[in-house]
Amino acid sequence: MSFLASPQLWAGTLSLAVPLALPALGGTFSERTGVVNIAMEGIMLIGAFFAAACSHWTGSAWLGLLAAMVAGALIAWVFAWAAIRLAADQVVLGMAINIFGAGITAFLLNTIFGYNGTPTSTPSLPNITIPAIANVPVLGWFFHQQSVLVYVMLALVIAAHYFLFHTRLGLRMRAVGENPLAADTLGLNVWRLRYTGVIIGGVLSAIGGAYLSIGILNSFDVNMTNGRGYIALAAMIFGKWTPYGAFGAAMLFAFATSLADVLQGNVIPTDLLSMLPYALTVLALAGLVGRSTAPAADGIPYTLER
């Protein structure tokens, strides 16, 4: 079991958890307000592309991150408009956004940058090391050479928990996800709260995408999310639609992936190891964690016969 003492295993776990935890958190926001969101994959890709492109154009990775957030908010706004205002089927819509995201980013990449991809001079977000953390035994392993977005992700998880469960707006958002009619009767604007949830979700997913393109790398590649948006979806459900749960699930999946990486070259066949995170996903969702109950009004459009 000496591999458990490998700092790389734990640094890898935290690093790989970011592109799962952020979209899972985003999905949590959206579904807590009652809009089923499976569009994380597509939004991540759009975020990743605009992060890399704007980082290159402006020469500042921070502006790239900002661009990703704006792009994520915009596409989420379109999604919200169709899902809320037009009461479209949210699963179909989410799938459409995913396919659209994959297509549009590949198209833009090849049209704007050509087949050699984004320029290698594209700046990326800095790695930071906080000495006070890095020197703590065990804990320091996690934080070895991590992107600044790792810290942002941790802060966002805590902030999201506080926001959803300890603020008035958070309570209202959860209320429209459980019983929109009651909330409406009490004078809450159901649609506006749902828009807010979906758009926050889009911004978070887009930051998750930006982490892939300018957080750990400095380039965008076609389909570079590789299905992480869907694993995030599982993490959200596994985490029972709570920020801490989503983070914990993301860490577990990331640990499985990182473990598969570290254990390679030992006796266990590679193919079996790379199955690990997905097998874990199935097991987790098959009930190992007990019942996960979605918000009561999740996926049901709220329309008033006015």
Add this chain to the structure above:
Amino acid sequence: MSTRKWAVGLGAMVALSTLVVGCGAATNNTAGGTKTANGTGGNPSATTFKVGLVTDTGGLNDHSFNHLAYVGLQKAESQLGVKGEVVQSQAASDYVPELTRFAQNGDNLVIAVGFLMQQAVEQVSKEYPNTKFLIIDDPITDRPNVVSAIFDTQQCGYLVGAMAGLMQKQHGIKGINGQNVLGVIGGQNIPPVTSYIAGFYQGAQKVDPGVKIILNYANSFTDQATGQQLAKDEIAKGADIIFPVAGGTGTGSINAAKAAGVYAIGVDANQNYLAPQTVITSALKAVDTATYDVIKEAQQGKFKSGVQTFDLSNNGVGIAPPTSTVPQSIVQQVNQLATQIKSGAITVSPNIPTGK
């Protein structure tokens, strides 16, 4: 309720626009191709020679062999006046339909890029016996209308392996740690990947029998984040030269090597441009030359079915000029090994030595 109808309409629009985007990319390629073809104004038979190219799921952005096949096609368009069309496969299930589409369109030569398309080519080439096919990396021998381009990449793998083995023994080169460890990252455990790796092992062990080589598979040719993570693992275990054989996944590995201040070796194409200080050389596989040559032969009616082997002696594989980081004495030793391989004094096995 009118909003319902609206919603259905919107859904359809989104779906349609996605399709349009997909087609847009494809037509874009064709348009570019036609323009260059017209520019040369070749003989009438040349302008009607149509070539269809189907990439595997790695796509044209792989910085590697799909890209090279496209470069070969572009060269054929401008120099031979053929009309090229490209389609990028999004999934393995696209292979048969895309190959069939080109064959049905009356393309004279259909190029399938990659080992992963073997079955698709076997199937479609049987259904369209009058269409010529080229498959890269996979030996299909029993079809009169299929030519297979096979690259002895174990030979160039051997040379970069020897270079890496000699480099990691050097003292006083920044980033070389003296731990006798090299790192290799494979895309998938398939022959076109493992032949490179097999050569790398043999070359490195030839010059340093005590060298330790860490091998990991990413199981993806497109996942940069995994490529980066695996490289970080290997660097943490002491590797100071990383050799990714993993298409787009490898660009993440090169990125990790750059960030850690160690070295990397590129694959397929000269990947030095990805990180000029980091990528000391590249193991080259002249997919572009092979593609161009086969197009030329087919156009001139000299199509030969069966396996065409590309190796060091016909410049089908090779190594990119090393950067100035590599001492001249090492470059000379590697060149000597190349001569010995060409003369047959050294034979390189395409299989990874057992016990690894």
